[in-house]
Amino acid sequence: MERSIQEQLLLLKSVVENAPLPLGVYAGSELTIVLANDAMIKALGKGNEIIGKRYTEILPELEGQELFAQARSAMVTGVPFHAKGSRVDIEIDGLLKTHYYDYSYIPLRDTEGNIFAIMNTGADVTDLVNTRYNIENAEEKLRLAVSAGGLGTYITDLSSNQVVVSELFNEIWGTKGQPARADIIGRICPEDLPIREEAHARALLSGDVDYEVRLEKGLSLRWVRVKGRIICDDAGNPASLLGVVQDITETREFAEELKRQVEQRTSELKRSNEDLLHFANIVSHDLKEPLRKISTFNSLLRQKLGEDINEDARKYFGKVEDAANRMTSIIDGVLNYATLNELGHPVEKININQLIEDIKGDLELVIQEKKAILILDRLPEIEGAPVLLHQLFYNLIHNALKFSRPHDPPRVTISHELAIIDDTEYIRICIKDNGIGFDPANSQKIFDVFKRLHSKDEFEGTGLGLALCKRIAERHQGDITAVGSKIDGAKFTVELPLKLPKKSI
Numbered sequence: 001m002e003r004s005i006q007e008q009l010l011l012l013k014s015v016v017e018n019a020p021l022p023l024g025v026y027a028g029s030e031l032t033i034v035l036a037n038d039a040m041i042k043a044l045g046k047g048n049e050i051i052g053k054r055y056t057e058i059l060p061e062l063e064g065q066e067l068f069a070q071a072r073s074a075m076v077t078g079v080p081f082h083a084k085g086s087r088v089d090i091e092i093d094g095l096l097k098t099h100y101y102d103y104s105y106i107p108l109r110d111t112e113g114n115i116f117a118i119m120n121t122g123a124d125v126t127d128l129v130n131t132r133y134n135i136e137n138a139e140e141k142l143r144l145a146v147s148a149g150g151l152g153t154y155i156t157d158l159s160s161n162q163v164v165v166s167e168l169f170n171e172i173w174g175t176k177g178q179p180a181r182a183d184i185i186g187r188i189c190p191e192d193l194p195i196r197e198e199a200h201a202r203a204l205l206s207g208d209v210d211y212e213v214r215l216e217k218g219l220s221l222r223w224v225r226v227k228g229r230i231i232c233d234d235a236g237n238p239a240s241l242l243g244v245v246q247d248i249t250e251t252r253e254f255a256e257e258l259k260r261q262v263e264q265r266t267s268e269l270k271r272s273n274e275d276l277l278h279f280a281n282i283v284s285h286d287l288k289e290p291l292r293k294i295s296t297f298n299s300l301l302r303q304k305l306g307e308d309i310n311e312d313a314r315k316y317f318g319k320v321e322d323a324a325n326r327m328t329s330i331i332d333g334v335l336n337y338a339t340l341n342e343l344g345h346p347v348e349k350i351n352i353n354q355l356i357e358d359i360k361g362d363l364e365l366v367i368q369e370k371k372a373i374l375i376l377d378r379l380p381e382i383e384g385a386p387v388l389l390h391q392l393f394y395n396l397i398h399n400a401l402k403f404s405r406p407h408d409p410p411r412v413t414i415s416h417e418l419a420i421i422d423d424t425e426y427i428r429i430c431i432k433d434n435g436i437g438f439d440p441a442n443s444q445k446i447f448d449v450f451k452r453l454h455s456k457d458e459f460e461g462t463g464l465g466l467a468l469c470k471r472i473a474e475r476h477q478g479d480i481t482a483v484g485s486k487i488d489g490a491k492f493t494v495e496l497p498l499k500l501p502k503k504s505i
Contacts, residue, residue: 016036017037019037019039022040022120023036023037023119023121024037024040024119025108025120026071029075030056031054031072033050033051033052033053033058034052040120040122043124044058044090045092059090062088067088071120073105074106074118075105080104081104082103082104083102083104084102085100085101085128085129086100086103088101099124100125100126100129100130101124101125101126102122103120103121103122104121104122105119105120106119106121151245152165152168152244153169154166154241154242155240155241158230158239158241163178163179164178172247173187173215174187189216195212195213196213198211204230207229209227209230209243210225210226212226212248213226222249223252225245228241228242229242287331291324291328294324295324298317298321302314345385345387347384347385347500347505348386349383350381350383350384350389352380352389352429353378353379355389356376356393363394363397366398366402367401372404372412373411373412375411375412375413379427380416380427380498381498382498384476384505385505388475388476389472395465395468396431398465399466400412400433400435403435404433404434408434410434410435412431413433414430414431415429415432416430421495426478426495426497426498427495427498428494429493430491432489432490436486436489437484437486437487437488437489437490438484439486447469448467476496476497478494478497479494480493480494481493
């Protein structure tokens with residue numbers, strides 16, 4: 001008997017050593033390792049000197065993991081044991097790690113049928129198990145996402161037209177079980193069938209299906225959105241269509257209601273703007289006429305009295321004239337501000353240098369009176385509305401001259417730089433003065449309507465000039481900012497695109 005076992009061991013040795021998978025043979029009740037190929041030695045991770053040692057001796061970490069009991073059971077009962085993807089916590093190269101194995105304990109019998117050893121086979125399937133777990137985890141997350149998003153799923157075999165749908169698909173579509181494709185199409189509102197047909201025709205080119213249609217469900221109509229993708233076979237021919245459907249009735253109703261409200265608000269705003277424009281015209285016509293009469297009769301009365309009026313009377317006449325002029329200026333400012341967005345202005349190429357020269361001509365008396373110095377860059381041409389940009393730069397340059405220090409001649413520097421903003425070329429024109437400046441905390445407030453930082457007794461004005469400048473800059477798809485200091489004066493930066501896409505603004 002001893003000889004026959006040795007002969008069998010020699011035969012096994014040849015088989016084991018040439019096997020591509022880990023193989024080991026353990027003999028006796030002590031499960032002594034008598035054979036192990038290189039793959040098994042590497043899998044056990046206990047070094048090369050394991051032959052002659054007990055299986056339980058070299059793998060003490062397996063105690064309590066049932067593997068030893070399984071091996072002993074196979075040795076005693078003769079019943080093979082097989083495990084698939086079983087977890088094994090094993091120490092390899094000094095580190096305890098979790099692995100998953102397909103392994104077996106197979107009894108080996110001699111010629112007389114007695115069990116003399118067991119053969120241990122094993123395959124590390126850790127990567128496979130982890131991959132399967134990741135796939136299952138991803139599928140579960142996808143199912144949760146689809147369910148949370150209220151999405152019904154469907155798969156259509158394009159060769160047989162058979163459709164497999166989810167329960168939520170049936171709930172959304174109003175079908176049951178696994179409906180026929182004709183039944184699914186038949187529930188689409190007839191007026192919307194061309195939408196589906198066009199979407200599927202496009203999908204043959206793009207591979208993607210995306211459309212919205214109405215479904216006839218009883219006496220009501222429900223909006224649904226269909227999204228899908230065509231899957232092709234190995235030959236590149238469309239084989240199946242995978243997709244999802246979603247009930248978007250509430251979303252469509254909300255969008256329609258929002259659109260209705262926007263149209264209503266737009267209509268109300270338009271009516272309000274028309275009322276404002278009408279009011280501004282009334283103000284311009286009905287208030288300026290009495291003001292002209294006040295100014296005229298004030299002048300006639302002063303001439304009538306001639307030299308007979310005293311100094312106090314002259315002062316009062318002057319105050320009446322100043323008040324009338326200020327009121328006229330306010331009315332003009334309100335009218336300009338109110339009508340800015342109502343009037344269409346043609347967009348032209350503008351020579352900013354010439355525009356500023358024209359403004360210098362308009363302000364010639366002020367410049368001479370204050371001995372002002374203006375230093376100008378050579379500025380490029382831009383596109384814009386000449387009337388509006390003339391008003392913008394007139395206001396800024398006039399302010400720089402007006403808010404000067406009593407004993408210092410105004411010094412106004414106009415410089416520029418070019419910048420690219422969102423792929424569009426802009427010009428930044430800076431107007432810097434040496435005047436009284438303003439508190440930096442007011443750098444935003446100065447653009448508010450009727451905002452004045454100084455009393456009308458100190459400096460005349462309506463509080464509309466800079467607000468108008470802000471609206472003109474924004475009308476040109478630009479902006480205006482300001483920085484100020486009570487020591488260094490003020491600097492206004494106008495940011496304007498060099499070109500405008502519209503022919504009028």
